[in-house]
Amino acid sequence: MAVSDTTGSQAHRVDVVGAASASVTCAEDQPLLDAFLRNGVYLPNSCNQGTCGTCKVRLCSGTVDAPEVPETVLGADDQARGFVLACQSRPRSDTTIEVEAPEQTGPRHRLRDVAGTVHGIETVAHDTVTVLVDIDEPLDFSAGQYMEIAVPGTGEWRQYSMANPPASASRLEFQIRRVPGGVATDGWIFGGLDVGHELEMRGPWGDFAYEPGADEPETPMLLLAGGTGLAPLTSIAAQALTDDPDREIHLYHGVRHEADLYHQQFWQELAERHRGLTYVPCLSRSEWVGRTGYVGDAVLDDFASLRGYVAYLCGPPAMVDAGVKACKRRRMPARNIRREKYTPSGIVPAGLSA
Numbered sequence: 591m592a593v594s595d596t597t598g599s600q601a602h603r604v605d606v607v608g609a610a611s612a613s614v615t616c617a618e619d620q621p622l623l624d625a626f627l628r629n630g631v632y633l634p635n636s637c638n639q640g641t642c643g644t645c646k647v648r649l650c651s652g653t654v655d656a657p658e659v660p661e662t663v664l665g666a667d668d669q670a671r672g673f674v675l676a677c678q679s680r681p682r683s684d685t686t687i688e689v690e691a692p693e694q695t696g697p698r699h700r701l702r703d704v705a706g707t708v709h710g711i712e713t714v715a716h717d718t719v720t721v722l723v724d725i726d727e728p729l730d731f732s733a734g735q736y737m738e739i740a741v742p743g744t745g746e747w748r749q750y751s752m753a754n755p756p757a758s759a760s761r762l763e764f765q766i767r768r769v770p771g772g773v774a775t776d777g778w779i780f781g782g783l784d785v786g787h788e789l790e791m792r793g794p795w796g797d798f799a800y801e802p803g804a805d806e807p808e809t810p811m812l813l814l815a816g817g818t819g820l821a822p823l824t825s826i827a828a829q830a831l832t833d834d835p836d837r838e839i840h841l842y843h844g845v846r847h848e849a850d851l852y853h854q855q856f857w858q859e860l861a862e863r864h865r866g867l868t869y870v871p872c873l874s875r876s877e878w879v880g881r882t883g884y885v886g887d888a889v890l891d892d893f894a895s896l897r898g899y900v901a902y903l904c905g906p907p908a909m910v911d912a913g914v915k916a917c918k919r920r921r922m923p924a925r926n927i928r929r930e931k932y933t934p935s936g937i938v939p940a941g942l943s944a
């Protein structure tokens with residue numbers, strides 16, 4: 591039964607069955623994932639831009655408007671069986687979808703629109719800034735999750751992970767690296783964004799999250815970051831150390847050159863205050879006094895076994911894939927490996943998988 595939503599556009603009832611069971615109203619111009627998360631109903635999700643495949647659901651009945659999906663994101667078999675991406679599909683009739691039981695479930699915070707004002711911008715490396723944003727009211731989120739920020743005048747949104755822990759949720763911290771020619775970064779954030787500017791945001795998004803109590807107490811933690819993949823791991827480490835100041839945490843931060851490193855002093859001082867924390871910056875493209883090579887290789891060198899560990903990996907897809915392989919080679923159980931890939935918007939490299 592089609593109804594009108596508050597904006598006057600047509601809306602439809604969407605039922606989800608399977609691992610989740612709920613009904614929501616979804617406008618014709620609204621992605622299914624957005625409708626469920628705004629109603630506090632969890633569906634698996636990660637990139638919200640059609641590049642990871644995490645949000646796949648099976649269309650049981652009804653019609654949706656869905657863009658063509660590359661087989662690198664949704665395999666031919668899945669497409670033949672009626673799977674669509676919930677983050678890209680909009681209903682054209684009342685619809686029923688099925689969600690398979692995910693290996694891991696994610697946070698349940700309700701998605702909402704968030705108004706922000708830039709409080710501060712600091713250059714922390716030659717191509718990286720931290721941006722502090724004051725928001726309308728405190729945001730419920732889990733360490734590791736991200737916001738989408740509208741790029742003014744373009745109709746584009748980009749994802750940026752919170753670096754602050756959830757407890758300080760009235761002011762969000764983002765760590766943002768400049769991408770040459772990038773619409774959001776080169777064209778806006780590094781090209782005119784200033785203190786006092788207002789931001790249109792929505793979130794929180796993503797299954798990549800540390801939930802207090804999710805791991806057995808005292809499970810040692812491996813954090814592998816590439817570039818600004820450090821942002822969500824900063825939030826995760828802060829939350830984990832709040833829960834247990836002595837927790838064993840090994841943070842590896844991979845960048846190409848020494849000039850790309852940032853927040854070294856922060857991590858060194860944090861490691862002095864927490865005896866269980868080690869901080870290992872690694873350079874992959876130049877020599878220096880510290881570690882060199884890729885973070886995955888550094889982990890292989892440093893650990894004979896990771897059987898009892900849990901890992902959080904975040905950064906460029908190739909770095910995350912290599913890090914996951916290293917964890918598996920050291921016998922870390924797959925269910926203990928949590929990852930987030932900073933996939934460029936709309937770009938799906940061959941062989942990319944969630």
Ligand SMILES: Cc1cc2nc3c(=O)[nH]c(=O)nc-3n(C[C@H](O)[C@H](O)[C@H](O)COP(=O)(O)OP(=O)(O)OC[C@H]3O[C@@H](n4cnc5c(N)ncnc54)[C@H](O)[C@@H]3O)c2cc1C
Nearest residue numbers: 748749750751765766767772773774775818821932933934
């Ligand atoms: C879940 C998620 C969380 C993210 N969190 C963060 C974060 O906390 N901090 C952060 O800095 N970024 C983060 N990103 C990446 C961010 O969302 C943007 O993709 C990035 O800032 C580039 O946007 P842009 O508009 O400047 O470039 P675009 O206009 O999207 O891209 C311009 C060109 O550069 C290419 N390109 C884009 N990104 C890269 C890259 N990384 N390496 C090489 N080429 C690239 C594109 O293919 C395109 O050709 C995240 C991405 C995801 C999916």
Ligand code: FES
Nearest residue numbers: 636637638643677
């Ligand atoms: S969350 Fe939909 S494809 Fe990544």
